[in-house]
Amino acid sequence: MSKRAVSPLHMIDLIRKKRDGGALDPREIGFIVAATAGESIPLEQLSAWLMAAWLNGLTIEETGALAVAMRDSGEKFDPSRLGKQAVDKHSTGGVGDKTSFLVAPLAAACGVAVPMISGRALGHTGGTLDKLDSIPGFRSALTLAEFEAVLQQCGAAIVSQTPTLVPADRVLYALRDRTGTVESPGLICASILSKKLAAGLNALVLDVKTGSGAFLRERADEEFLAALMVVTAEAAGTRTVALMTDMGEPLGRTAGNWIEVAECVELLRGEMPADNADLRELSLRLAGWMIHLGGRTQTAEQGYWAAAGALADGTALKLFFEMVKAQGGDLTVFDDLKGSHKPGATLVLKAWRSGYVAAMDTTELGWAVQRLGAGREKAGEPVDAHAGIEFHARRGARVEEGQPFATLYATNEAMLSEPVDRIKRAITFSDEPPEEIPLVSHIFARENAEKYLRETTSSS
Structure with a gap:
C-alpha cells in the first residue's frame, strides 16, 4: 500500500483557518515558522495571521508548537562546555525594568552561568539592548563563539539574537510591534521561550508583570500567561518558575536608557537609596531563584542571601564590569555617572x-x-x-x-x-495614602501552573 500523499500547505488557507477560530497543528505551525525564517511569506500575509492569532488566541498546544518551531528555526547555543548550570531570567516587559543588569552578575557571582539573550524596546517598554547601547563600545551582537567566550570568562553575557539564532522570532517580534499584536499570551510566550530554549538553558526564572504597566492589563490574563510559560518551558525540558511582580509604578526611580544603567551601577556599588528599594529587593529575589534552580542552594531563600552577599562584598559589581569590558564596553563611562549623562x-x-x-x-x-x-x-x-x-x-x-x-x-x-x-x-x-501592593504576588512552578491551566481551560 502506498502512503497517503500529504497535501501541500498554503498560507492563505492557514490565515482563514485561524481567522475562523480553528487551531493549527504542529505541521502547519512549522510551515509558517520555516517560511518566516526564510522570508518567503509576504509581510501582509504574516501580519494577517498575527492579527487572527491575536483576536482568537492560540491554544496551549499551538503555543508549545510555535515556541519549539521558532527555537528550531536556526542555530542553537550549547552551554554544556561551560561546566555550570545555565540559568536565565526574563521579564515580560515593564517601565524602568532594569533587573537584568543586576541579576546576571549576582547569579553568575554565585556559580551559575547566565547566557542572556535580550531584546530591544517593544511598545511602551524599554529594551535591555537599547540600554546597554548607551555604554560606549558595548557589543551585544556577538557570534555564538564570542558568546561562549564571554561566558567562560565572566559567567554572564547579555547579547542580541544572532542572524542565525531564532531568525523566525526576529521577524515576528518586529512585526508584532508594528501591527498592534503585542498583547497576546500565546505570542508573548512563544517569542520569549523560543529565545530562551535556543540558549540551551537548564533553568529559567520568569518575571511576569502585573498592574497598569503590564502588556496584559487583566489579572486573569497575566496569571494565564505566567502558567502558560511555565508549562510550555517545562514541557521542553527547562525547569522554570514564574514570579508575578508589580508594575503598578516604574521599577526603581529611573526609566530610560543610560539613566537605568547608572542606577544599577549605583546599587552594585552598595548605595541603597529608599527610592529604589523595590529594584534591589526584586533583583535579589529573582537572582535567588536563579541560584536555587541552578543547584547552588537548596532553597530560593538561601539563594536570595547568597545574592545579597555577592552584592555586599562587591563581587557582582566586579563581574558586571568584567562582562561589559569583555563585550567591548568602555569602563571609563562609569567613573562619573552624572557627567556621562548628556541629554539634549x-x-x-x-x-x-x-x-x-x-x-x-x-x-x-x-x-x-x-x-x-x-x-x-x-x-x-x-x-x-x-x-x-x-x-x-x-x-x-x-x-x-x-x-x-x-x-x-x-x-x-x-x-x-x-x-x-x-x-x-x-x-x-x-487625600489618603493608598494601600500597599506586594512586590511579588504569586509564584507559579510546574505543579500549580498545570493545575491552573487545567482549571482555566476546562471552565472556559
Missing part, C-alpha cells in the same frame, strides 16, 4: 497639586519615556541614550504642590510637551 534638553516637572500619589498609569508613563526619545515607533529607528525620566515621588508618597515630581530628559526641547501631558494624565492623587 532637561525639564523639572513640579507637582501640580498636593496629596498622596495614589496610583500611576505605568503604561502611559512608558509612552512618555518613549516620546522623549528613549524608545522607537518603528523597528530599526535609533533611540536616544540619554532620554528618559527620573521620578522624585513614588506611589504612596506625599507631595506638596510645587515640589519636584520628575525630571524629564529629552532629545530636544520640542519633545518635552507631550510627555508632560502624559505624566499628568497618568498620576492620580488622593
Whole structure:
C-alpha cells in the first residue's frame, strides 16, 4: 500500500483557518515558522495571521508548537562546555525594568552561568539592548563563539539574537510591534521561550508583570500567561518558575536608557537609596531563584542571601564590569555617572497639586519615556541614550504642590510637551495614602501552573 500523499500547505488557507477560530497543528505551525525564517511569506500575509492569532488566541498546544518551531528555526547555543548550570531570567516587559543588569552578575557571582539573550524596546517598554547601547563600545551582537567566550570568562553575557539564532522570532517580534499584536499570551510566550530554549538553558526564572504597566492589563490574563510559560518551558525540558511582580509604578526611580544603567551601577556599588528599594529587593529575589534552580542552594531563600552577599562584598559589581569590558564596553563611562549623562534638553516637572500619589498609569508613563526619545515607533529607528525620566515621588508618597515630581530628559526641547501631558494624565492623587501592593504576588512552578491551566481551560 502506498502512503497517503500529504497535501501541500498554503498560507492563505492557514490565515482563514485561524481567522475562523480553528487551531493549527504542529505541521502547519512549522510551515509558517520555516517560511518566516526564510522570508518567503509576504509581510501582509504574516501580519494577517498575527492579527487572527491575536483576536482568537492560540491554544496551549499551538503555543508549545510555535515556541519549539521558532527555537528550531536556526542555530542553537550549547552551554554544556561551560561546566555550570545555565540559568536565565526574563521579564515580560515593564517601565524602568532594569533587573537584568543586576541579576546576571549576582547569579553568575554565585556559580551559575547566565547566557542572556535580550531584546530591544517593544511598545511602551524599554529594551535591555537599547540600554546597554548607551555604554560606549558595548557589543551585544556577538557570534555564538564570542558568546561562549564571554561566558567562560565572566559567567554572564547579555547579547542580541544572532542572524542565525531564532531568525523566525526576529521577524515576528518586529512585526508584532508594528501591527498592534503585542498583547497576546500565546505570542508573548512563544517569542520569549523560543529565545530562551535556543540558549540551551537548564533553568529559567520568569518575571511576569502585573498592574497598569503590564502588556496584559487583566489579572486573569497575566496569571494565564505566567502558567502558560511555565508549562510550555517545562514541557521542553527547562525547569522554570514564574514570579508575578508589580508594575503598578516604574521599577526603581529611573526609566530610560543610560539613566537605568547608572542606577544599577549605583546599587552594585552598595548605595541603597529608599527610592529604589523595590529594584534591589526584586533583583535579589529573582537572582535567588536563579541560584536555587541552578543547584547552588537548596532553597530560593538561601539563594536570595547568597545574592545579597555577592552584592555586599562587591563581587557582582566586579563581574558586571568584567562582562561589559569583555563585550567591548568602555569602563571609563562609569567613573562619573552624572557627567556621562548628556541629554539634549532637561525639564523639572513640579507637582501640580498636593496629596498622596495614589496610583500611576505605568503604561502611559512608558509612552512618555518613549516620546522623549528613549524608545522607537518603528523597528530599526535609533533611540536616544540619554532620554528618559527620573521620578522624585513614588506611589504612596506625599507631595506638596510645587515640589519636584520628575525630571524629564529629552532629545530636544520640542519633545518635552507631550510627555508632560502624559505624566499628568497618568498620576492620580488622593487625600489618603493608598494601600500597599506586594512586590511579588504569586509564584507559579510546574505543579500549580498545570493545575491552573487545567482549571482555566476546562471552565472556559
